[in-house]
Amino acid sequence: AAGVIQSPRHLIKEKRETATLKCYPIPRHDTVYWYQQGPGQDPQFLISFYEKMQSDKGSIPDRFSAQQFSDYHSELNMSSLELGDSALYFCASSLGPGTSGDTGELFFGEGSRLTVL
Amino acid sequence: GQSLEQPSEVTAVEGAIVQINCTYQTSGFYGLSWYQQHDGGAPTFLSYNALDGLEETGRFSSFLSRSDSYGYLLLQELQMKDSASYFCAVEGRRALTFGSGTRLQVQP
Numbered sequence: 001a002a003g004v005i006q007s008p009r010h011l012i013k014e015k016r017e018t019a020t021l022k023c024y025p026i027p028r029h030d031t032v033y034w035y036q037q038g039p040g041q042d043p044q045f046l047i048s049f050y051e052k053m054q055s056d057k058g059s060i061p062d063r064f065s066a067q068q069f070s071d072y073h074s075e076l077n078m079s080s081l082e083l084g085d086s087a088l089y090f091c092a093s094s095l096g097p098g099t100s101g102d103t104g105e106l107f108f109g110e111g112s113r114l115t116v117l
Numbered sequence: 118g119q120s121l122e123q124p125s126e127v128t129a130v131e132g133a134i135v136q137i138n139c140t141y142q143t144s145g146f147y148g149l150s151w152y153q154q155h156d157g158g159a160p161t162f163l164s165y166n167a168l169d170g171l172e173e174t175g176r177f178s179s180f181l182s183r184s185d186s187y188g189y190l191l192l193q194e195l196q197m198k199d200s201a202s203y204f205c206a207v208e209g210r211r212a213l214t215f216g217s218g219t220r221l222q223v224q225p
Contacts, residue, residue: 033212033213035215041217042204042215042216042217042218043160043204043215044215045212045213045214045215048212055212056212058212088157090159090160105150105162105165106150106160106162106213107162108159108160108161109159110158110159111159
């Protein structure tokens, strides 16, 4: 079965550079979430989209922006990168604006590991 | 806002039973989920409780008491492969909010 696809899997950037992460949700899933997970930390919610519109916003820095496109894939753009941005970035998808119906399940991709030097 | 509390670490032996507790505070509540995450891997869904009571899925069970804002994950017949971090997560008025995670170490 198709899963959530994230690219790139690994990314190394210098401070003050920009980075773009991509997420391709499971087919027919119309909601995408972005989470940031630092070493030894829990996943922190950044932002979500439902039907190509931003549906919720968490602790996303102003230096970051994201959007969901007509084919439902999403991109997270990060500018003026800082050392503290080094983390695993997970994308997750679900059906509808909440979690998947009665199952409460978000389907996570394998993550994109960003290292800022 | 939303906050969740769960123990940071639990150690148990193979074949044993372990319970990971989670208490939460949230504005608006739709359900409590549990996710498993191995080091460097993606969180994977284990269970979801929207109503009070026990949900059983194989060796894993999850319990919810909405009146107590409390839930737990019960893992039975522990195996070495169960060594991982376990997160409770609240579905409230905003997207899923995760607890800080419980690192389970299963010993032979």
